[in-house]
Each structure stands twice: as structure tokens, then as C-alpha cells.
Amino acid sequence: MSDTATVFNQHTAARPAAGSTDRPPPVQHICVVGGGTAGWMTALMLATSAYGPRLKVTVLESPQVGIIGVGEGSTPWLRGFFDGLGIEEAEWMPACNATYKAGITFEGWSTKPGFERYFHPFASMLDNMTMHQFVDNVHARLEGADVHAHPDRFFIAAALARQGRGPRAQANFPFDVWYGYHFDSTLLGQFLARKAVERGVTHTARHVTQTLLNERGDIGHLQLDDGSRLAADFFIDCTGFASLLIGQALQTPFVSYAENLFNDAAIALPTPLTGAIESQTTATALRHGWAWKIPLTNRHGNGYVYSRAHCSPDQAETELRAHLGLLDADVPARHLQMRVGRMSQIWNRNCVSVGLSQGFIEPLEATALLFVQRTAGAFVEALEAGDLGTAAQARFNEDMRTRFENTRDYIVAHYKTNSRTDTEYWRANADNLHLSDSLQGVLMTWLSRKPLAAGLKQGRFGQGYPIVSWYALLAGMGIFPEGDDLQPPTPHQARHRLDTVDDFIRRSAMNFPDHRALLADIPPRVGDKTLQLYLW
Incomplete structure (x- = not known):
């Protein structure tokens, strides 16, 4: 079974129980x-x-x-929850001002040229057509070849988010994207x-x-x-x-987990919805943490997750307001503390x-x-x-x-691999040595230019997240040899035609509707067999 199919099976397994029993x-x-x-x-x-x-x-x-x-x-697991209860998206989503989510864009976590932003995609069966090209190019670049290895070019979910499309295809296109919600x-x-x-x-x-x-x-x-x-x-x-x-x-x-996850507070601040409704969450690195942007049908949810050891709540609120262009706006903010x-x-x-x-x-x-x-x-x-x-x-x-602990490790990896040096907060995250053996195994394998697949499949490290997520994170952050150290690729290293990948992604994306239009007319989901047909 493919890696993507494994991801789908893991997600579909988390559903409310069905059936009945005679036992008390x-x-x-x-x-x-x-x-x-x-x-x-x-x-x-x-x-x-x-x-x-x-x-x-x-x-x-x-x-x-x-x-x-x-x-x-949410993650895509929430979809299985509602499906298992027989509750249609057309019923619950409008009641909760909900939108679709194809993944997460990370802005400003890396300072590596060409890798200042990347998208963490939710899985799709279409990824089976492009994942191997991406992984091959990643390893060629790790070996010093100057080939394109940024994840955004290789995954349909990234294209949907980029184009403002909803991650539910038209009925005549039988390929699913495993999406979440806002x-x-x-x-x-x-x-x-x-x-x-x-x-x-x-x-x-x-x-x-x-x-x-x-x-x-x-x-x-x-x-x-x-x-x-x-x-x-x-x-x-x-x-x-x-x-x-x-x-x-x-x-x-x-x-x-304070020794390796420094953030312990957050500020929430809504803003009006303007323009297109994006099908992605955006996580933008700020001076002492990161800001979220979540599109709902009636507003944007915004916030700042930060470390009180590195800045005060007032400083954090001022920074968030500046980020949102609300320094002079009379919009109340909510302060939250996290354990x-x-x-x-x-x-x-x-x-x-x-x-x-x-x-x-x-x-x-x-x-x-x-x-x-x-x-x-x-x-x-x-x-x-x-x-x-x-x-x-x-x-x-x-x-x-x-x-x-598996989830903690994946989150910690975002901070450990950052390349910002503008504040003590980001420097301390990059210098953090309180890493689990599992996370050390992922990073050491990557830096030694070896494939992650074997270790992940054998359970030696990196459990809890699929291969596509680890590769998107590490490649998206630009954890490669520096540009001056890259050499022209050999014919074998340059064997994949990226114009073919581009054309496949472009034509596939045409089968997905505009996000706002999809939200205005959400089709039935319960009983949809598309996903199961392509998994078993």
C-alpha cells in the first residue's frame, strides 16, 4: 500500500463506533x-x-x-467524526461559520533564499503521481545538486490553497483530497x-x-x-x-513540555473578512512566536502564540496589532494563558x-x-x-x-529547524537541545542525506506523522546545502520533468471549485464512496 493510502486509512479509522451489542x-x-x-x-x-x-x-x-x-x-480527522455520525457538512458548516482547509502555510520561519514560506499539505490520492518526483529531488538536493525541491510545486493541496479553491472535487472527478476545516x-x-x-x-x-x-x-x-x-x-x-x-x-x-515548547500564552483578535476565502490556515513567524490567520465565512480569526519569557503581554499585543494594521483600531483583544x-x-x-x-x-x-x-x-x-x-x-x-510525544516532536521540529536570528526567542529555539531520541533520529537521518522512509515505517523515529509531512517540513524550511555549495545536477538527478508535474497539478486543480462558491452550495458527503474506492 502506498504511503498516502496509509495516511488515509489512519484518518478513516478514527470514527465513532457503529453497530450494537447485547452485552450490558x-x-x-x-x-x-x-x-x-x-x-x-x-x-x-x-x-x-x-x-x-x-x-x-x-x-x-x-x-x-x-x-x-x-x-x-482542524486536522482531517474531524471529517471522519461527522461522517460517522451521519451529519452532513451542509448542516453543520453554515451553523459554525465553517470553511474548508487544505493545509497550512508557514510564513517567515525560514530565512533561506527561496524557502521563506512553504505549505504543509493534507494528503490526496493524487499525491501518488507526484510524491516520488518530490522525494527524488529532495535527496538529489541533499547530495548537493541544484534541483527544485520546494514542496509547494508537487502537491495538489498547495495548488488549491494558492488558487483559492475548495478541496472538494466536482462529482465527475473521482480523486479525493483529505481536508480539514476552520x-x-x-x-x-x-x-x-x-x-x-x-x-x-x-x-x-x-x-x-x-x-x-x-x-x-x-x-x-x-x-x-x-x-x-x-x-x-x-x-x-x-x-x-x-x-x-x-x-x-x-x-x-x-x-x-516547557523545556522544548516555549510558548505559553496567546492573544486572539478578529478582523473583518475581505477578499477571497482562503482554504488554508496561515502561520506567520513574528518576533517572539507566530501569528495565526484562520478564514471563517464571516470574519478572520487572528491570534499570536508567544512566549512570556521573551516578551510581555502588552508587547505581544502591540506586535500583533502592528502585524494586522490595527494599532489605532478600537478592537478588543483576548489574552489567554496556555499550559x-x-x-x-x-x-x-x-x-x-x-x-x-x-x-x-x-x-x-x-x-x-x-x-x-x-x-x-x-x-x-x-x-x-x-x-x-x-x-x-x-x-x-x-x-x-x-x-x-509524537505530536510534540513534530511541533518542536518547526522551531528547531528555524533559521531566524533576529531575536533571542528564535535563537533559543534553534539552539534547543532538549530533543527526544525520535526527533534526533529524524534530523540526523536527514542531515546524513539518507531517506526517512525506512525509519518511519519501522517505527524507529518520527511516528505520528506521515512521510509527506516530514518531507514537506524539512524541505520547506530549506534544510539543504547552502546555495554556493550546490552543483549542476547529473542527468540522473535531473531526470524528472517538472513541467509535466506542473501540468498534472494545473489540470487536476481545474476540477475543484472556487472555495466561496463551494461554501454557498455544499454537496452531500455522507455515503460518498469516492475515498473508499481508492483505498482498498
């Missing part, structure tokens, strides 16, 4: 504490498990606690809440005043602000960075933490909702297997630890 559930009542996108997504996945209405699911949502809601992007996270949480209640989830609007443990040390019940108590067999902590259950009540240790890392046990006793309560890796690759989906999906699998014992808990925690 191992627990009768699960309480999800906290709403928002994390809480309601988890509740929906529990409510649509194989146990159906025999499993009681309650969402306890405090009316006193605000939701961290901004313009947000959306208003507050509106998405509200939409999921409505769907969850429709599917039998109980919604209780009360504030937790105390979490009481039983004689075994498990969570027994919650004391509420009206004097009542809420008991359940199992609890899901979706209380955000407060980690009310997993952290405060169960005293689960937190594992910080980057993970819980040492994401499942502890009779509690699983989901969302910000379990941990957070900064939003550079839009992995927050991905971890909600992965965590809730893994717990539903354990639940449906009828095994919530210590062995299942240990396997779950080890899987989550690995997923967090």
Missing part, C-alpha cells in the same frame, strides 16, 4: 463534566456507542465558566450540544463546588451549587486547564480527561480537537470491549503518552 455496559452512567467542543464531542461519541440508550450519559456544564472559543482549525469553536460546541441532546444525552446546567472521593479513592459524586449531589460510575473531565477532576481531585501529576504538556495519566481511576484538562500542545498544527477525538474514541473502544480494568487503563495511558 461495564458502567451504567457516565458524567461528562464540562461542555464546550471537547465535552459535547465526547458525549456524542459515548451516546452513539454500541450500547446506545442503555448507557446513560450526562453532561454537567457550569453556567459560570466561560468557554475558550476562537476561530479554530470553524468558530464556540458555535461548534453549541451545535454538538444540540445534536447530543437530540440523541439522548442529559444536559445539567450546574456548577461543581466540590468533588468527593469514595473509600477506594475513586470519584464518588459531585457536590453542586444548588446543594444537590450528582453521582455516576465514571467521569470524563472536560474542565479545561483547571483539570477539576483529574488534576485537582485525583492529584494526577502534570508533565510539562503546554500532558497529564501523566490521562485515565486515572474512574476518570478520563479529555481536551485541555488532559494536556495541550500549542495550536501550530491544530491538534487540540484531534486529541479530543482520539482520546474519546480510544475510551469508547475500551468501553465497548467491556474492559475498564487496570490493564486496559495502562494500555490506554501508554497509547496517549506516545501520541502526545
Whole structure:
């Protein structure tokens, strides 16, 4: 099977459970504490498990606690979530001001001539026609040949974003692009809440005043602000960075990633939508972090993720306003603090933490909702297997630890490979030596001019992201011999005709509509067999 097909299969596997079982559930009542996108997504996945209405699911949502809601992007896994629930894009996307996302453009992370920006594409089956040319040229350039090896030229997703096209092809073009979305996270949480209640989830609007443990040390019940108590067999902590259950009540240790991910704060600032609606997130390097730009149907979501150790919140806000041309504008900004890392046990006793309560890796690759989906999906699998014992808990925690660390490594690689020298922030990131063995394996293999494929496939390093992502990152940042050291290519090194690649990408892109036009008339998706036809 091709590498791209492997990516697709991994994405399609992360779907809510289907079917039913005659076995009684191992627990009768699960309480999800906290709403928002994390809480309601988890509740929906529990409510649509194989146990159906025999499993009681309650969402306890405090009316006193605000939701961290901004313009947000997703990975392609979210598509599988909605498909699995049978919810059409034409229903949920307009309700959440959502747009399509073909990938992420990185601006200004590299100072290498010709590599000042690059696009991280989401996979497509069309990549099978151009990936080998890209990889061959990458290795020829690593060997010192002056050949074109910038990723943007080789992938259909990059062309779609460049041209303002939506990543859903016309019906007569049976090749899929595995896309993500941009959306208003507050509106998405509200939409999921409505769907969850429709599917039998109980919604209780009360504030937790105390979490009481039983004689075994498990969570027994919650004391509420009206004097009542809420008991359940199992609890899901979706209380955000407060980690009310997993952290405060169960005293689960937190594992910080601060030594290699410096950013610990963010500022959000919306701006009006002007011009075309892009099908990409833009991540622009600033002096002490990076700025996001996320297109919604009604506005742009903007923000600045930065390190408080390198600049103050006021300095960061001034820099963001200057970046957006809003120094004199009376537009309020929201300041947020981030705790980057993970819980040492994401499942502890009779509690699983989901969302910000379990941990957070900064939003550079839009992995927050991905971890909600992965965590809730893994717990539903354990639940449906009828095994919530210590062995299942240990396997779950080890899987989550690995997923967090693999994602962390890919994010760290962006900072480690930057070539900016304008501030101490960027110099400290480039000089960072707190790298995992896995990430060191990726970088050492690349710098030794060896292919990454074998190490990735054998699991020796770089797990969690596919080959195309690692090659796009390292080539896109221009991690090659300097221009003066490049030599004219040999006939073998120059064997690929890039005009043929250009023509293939150009003609393929013609089958994808303008993004704004696609959003105005979103076709049905549920039941679409295009993806499956080209995977099996």
C-alpha cells in the first residue's frame, strides 16, 4: 500500500463506533463534566456507542465558566467524526461559520533564499503521481545538486490553497483530497450540544463546588451549587486547564513540555473578512512566536502564540496589532494563558480527561480537537470491549503518552529547524537541545542525506506523522546545502520533468471549485464512496 493510502486509512479509522451489542455496559452512567467542543464531542461519541440508550450519559456544564472559543482549525480527522455520525457538512458548516482547509502555510520561519514560506499539505490520492518526483529531488538536493525541491510545486493541496479553491472535487472527478476545516469553536460546541441532546444525552446546567472521593479513592459524586449531589460510575473531565477532576481531585501529576515548547500564552483578535476565502490556515513567524490567520465565512480569526519569557503581554499585543494594521483600531483583544504538556495519566481511576484538562500542545498544527477525538474514541473502544480494568487503563495511558510525544516532536521540529536570528526567542529555539531520541533520529537521518522512509515505517523515529509531512517540513524550511555549495545536477538527478508535474497539478486543480462558491452550495458527503474506492 502506498504511503498516502496509509495516511488515509489512519484518518478513516478514527470514527465513532457503529453497530450494537447485547452485552450490558461495564458502567451504567457516565458524567461528562464540562461542555464546550471537547465535552459535547465526547458525549456524542459515548451516546452513539454500541450500547446506545442503555448507557446513560450526562453532561454537567457550569453556567459560570466561560468557554475558550476562537476561530479554530482542524486536522482531517474531524471529517471522519461527522461522517460517522451521519451529519452532513451542509448542516453543520453554515451553523459554525465553517470553511474548508487544505493545509497550512508557514510564513517567515525560514530565512533561506527561496524557502521563506512553504505549505504543509493534507494528503490526496493524487499525491501518488507526484510524491516520488518530490522525494527524488529532495535527496538529489541533499547530495548537493541544484534541483527544485520546494514542496509547494508537487502537491495538489498547495495548488488549491494558492488558487483559492475548495478541496472538494466536482462529482465527475473521482480523486479525493483529505481536508480539514476552520470553524468558530464556540458555535461548534453549541451545535454538538444540540445534536447530543437530540440523541439522548442529559444536559445539567450546574456548577461543581466540590468533588468527593469514595473509600477506594475513586470519584464518588459531585457536590453542586444548588446543594444537590450528582453521582455516576465514571467521569470524563472536560474542565479545561483547571483539570477539576483529574488534576485537582485525583492529584494526577502534570508533565510539562516547557523545556522544548516555549510558548505559553496567546492573544486572539478578529478582523473583518475581505477578499477571497482562503482554504488554508496561515502561520506567520513574528518576533517572539507566530501569528495565526484562520478564514471563517464571516470574519478572520487572528491570534499570536508567544512566549512570556521573551516578551510581555502588552508587547505581544502591540506586535500583533502592528502585524494586522490595527494599532489605532478600537478592537478588543483576548489574552489567554496556555499550559503546554500532558497529564501523566490521562485515565486515572474512574476518570478520563479529555481536551485541555488532559494536556495541550500549542495550536501550530491544530491538534487540540484531534486529541479530543482520539482520546474519546480510544475510551469508547475500551468501553465497548467491556474492559475498564487496570490493564486496559495502562494500555490506554501508554497509547496517549506516545501520541502526545509524537505530536510534540513534530511541533518542536518547526522551531528547531528555524533559521531566524533576529531575536533571542528564535535563537533559543534553534539552539534547543532538549530533543527526544525520535526527533534526533529524524534530523540526523536527514542531515546524513539518507531517506526517512525506512525509519518511519519501522517505527524507529518520527511516528505520528506521515512521510509527506516530514518531507514537506524539512524541505520547506530549506534544510539543504547552502546555495554556493550546490552543483549542476547529473542527468540522473535531473531526470524528472517538472513541467509535466506542473501540468498534472494545473489540470487536476481545474476540477475543484472556487472555495466561496463551494461554501454557498455544499454537496452531500455522507455515503460518498469516492475515498473508499481508492483505498482498498
